[in-house]
Amino acid sequence: MMADKRLTYASSGVRLESNTQFVNAIQAAMHSTYGPRVCSRNGGFAGLFRLDYDEQLFRRNYRRPLLVGCADGAGTKVLLAKQTGRLDTIGIDLVAMNVNDLITCGAEPLFFLDYLAIGTLDPAAMVTVVEGIAAGCKQADCALLGGETAEMPDLYRPGEFDLAGFSLGVVELHKAIDGRRISPGDAIIGLPSNGVHSNGYSLVRKVIAKRKLKLSAEIDELGETLSDALMRPTRIYVRPILQLLRAYKVKRVVTGMAHITGGGLPENVARALPPDCDAVLHRKRWTPPPVFSYLQRLGIAHAEMMRVFNMGIGFVVFVRPTFAEAAIRRLRRAGENPVRIGRVKRGSGQVTIK
Numbered sequence: 001m002m003a004d005k006r007l008t009y010a011s012s013g014v015r016l017e018s019n020t021q022f023v024n025a026i027q028a029a030m031h032s033t034y035g036p037r038v039c040s041r042n043g044g045f046a047g048l049f050r051l052d053y054d055e056q057l058f059r060r061n062y063r064r065p066l067l068v069g070c071a072d073g074a075g076t077k078v079l080l081a082k083q084t085g086r087l088d089t090i091g092i093d094l095v096a097m098n099v100n101d102l103i104t105c106g107a108e109p110l111f112f113l114d115y116l117a118i119g120t121l122d123p124a125a126m127v128t129v130v131e132g133i134a135a136g137c138k139q140a141d142c143a144l145l146g147g148e149t150a151e152m153p154d155l156y157r158p159g160e161f162d163l164a165g166f167s168l169g170v171v172e173l174h175k176a177i178d179g180r181r182i183s184p185g186d187a188i189i190g191l192p193s194n195g196v197h198s199n200g201y202s203l204v205r206k207v208i209a210k211r212k213l214k215l216s217a218e219i220d221e222l223g224e225t226l227s228d229a230l231m232r233p234t235r236i237y238v239r240p241i242l243q244l245l246r247a248y249k250v251k252r253v254v255t256g257m258a259h260i261t262g263g264g265l266p267e268n269v270a271r272a273l274p275p276d277c278d279a280v281l282h283r284k285r286w287t288p289p290p291v292f293s294y295l296q297r298l299g300i301a302h303a304e305m306m307r308v309f310n311m312g313i314g315f316v317v318f319v320r321p322t323f324a325e326a327a328i329r330r331l332r333r334a335g336e337n338p339v340r341i342g343r344v345k346r347g348s349g350q351v352t353i354k
Contacts, residue, residue: 023149025127029134033144037110047145049111051170064173068107072097073164076201080230082159084215087125089233090163091132092139093198096234097261098167099140100315103241104257104272106177107169109140114147115164119156121149129163132233139236142167175245179256179272179318186255187324188269188279188342191331193314195289197234199262200308204230207298221294229291237315240334244317247330254327256318260310266351267307269316278347282354286339288312306353313341 034040037060039048053060074081074093081090091114099109114133116126126149137144156162171177196204208215208226215227222229237259245254258272269279288311296305305311317338319327324340331338 021123025123026130029127029131030144030146033134033137033142035143038143038145047111047113047143049143049145051110062170062172065170066107066173066176068102068105068169068171069166070098070101070169071164071166072101073162074198076205077198077231078161078163079205080201080215080227082161084227084231086227086231087128088132089135089231091129091134092136092233092236094163094165095133095136095140095167096236097198098165099136099142099169099236099238100234100259101261102167102169103238104177104259105169105171106175106245106254106257107171108242109142109167109169109238111143111145111168112137112140113145113166115166116147116149116161117156117164118149118151118161119153120158121151122159126161129161133165136233136236140238142169142238175252177254177257180274181252181255182272182274182277182318182344183255184277184344184346185321186318186344187321187327187340188281188344189317189319189324189328189331190286190313190339190341191235191237191240191315191317191336192286192339193260193289193310193312194235195229195232195291196295197261197310197314199310201230203300203304203308204295207295207300211298219294221297222290229289229294235314237336240331240336241315241317243334244327244330248323251323253320253323254317255320258316260314260316262308264306264309264311265313265316265353269351270349272316272318273344273349273351275349276346277344277349279342279344279351280354281342281351285341286312313339316341318344 037050037053074090081087102109134144219226256272258268260268328338
């Protein structure tokens with residue numbers, strides 16, 4: 001009798017048993033991000049989240065809610081995470097790239113969804129990634145409500161994977177921030193980055209390859225290994241920014257915000273400006289982390305550094321000038337180290353870095 005040679009899903013490279021094992025393993029990480037507004041549905045096909053919540057202790061009620069959505073990835077930093085075996089923090093980067101965008105509108109992050117695309121599912125490795133995503137959600141005070149893991153051996157080689165994330169937030173309509181209220185004279189406050197964050201890694205990796213650098217090497221200039229400097233997860237600015245916004249229940253002190261990602265300060269600050277205003281930034285008012293001078297010394301031109309990287313400022317807040325010092329004090333109390341890096345003047349939407 002001939003052996004049964006009918007095709008199976010496993011023969012195409014997809015193992016349903018691994019996916020089931022993985023889904024079961026990440027439940028604890030997901031549930032650790034849940035607050036009272038999450039309606040748990042074990043085995044459901046979608047997550048449920050209460051926008052309004054009447055219970056006194058966690059009361060959240062919106063009169064004219066405006067929903068804010070973001071989608072982003074962690075870029076080619078994923079390749080360095082795989083190369084260095086540091087899978088525990090790339091999920092924080094993924095969350096940060098979304099929620100830091102979301103709060104520029106003044107919105108409170110509500111929940112997060114992730115998408116993992118992978119060649120062959122390694123449950124233990126991907127659990128580590130998801131635990132990092134959960135850690136990022138805790139920093140952002142939002143729920144990891146669900147996600148999708150797609151095992152696609154025809155698209156990704158074994159061991160390869162990619163990440164994408166989606167966040168949803170809410171803000172009262174009259175408190176939404178879109179930059180239109182930015183005016184000449186407004187102060188520009190910068191919140192420090194802790195390194196490269198999650199942008200420019202295609203250029204970083206090219207420099208590493210060209211110079212034949214070892215990621216595990218101790219770099220005196222950095223005071224740590226190259227992998228330590230490059231894999232430090234992106235800072236999440238949700239708590240200090242929301243604390244600042246909530247401190248002013250009536251006055252609209254913050255007029256605009258920008259998350260400094262790809263394009264650096266010139267491009268991202270310009271995105272926040274109205275067409276009749278310019279931003280003047282003073283480069284000597286802050287000190288970038290040493291990883292940037294190290295990368296420049298390896299052969300990246302200064303102009304390209306400014307155009308690609310955050311250069312030590314991860315988030316920018318535009319504030320009415322009479323409230324600038326008070327805002328700086330509030331941000332300090334929230335654990336930040338804010339720097340008054342510039343001001344707004346009349347112009348045409350340009351950014352000048354002196």
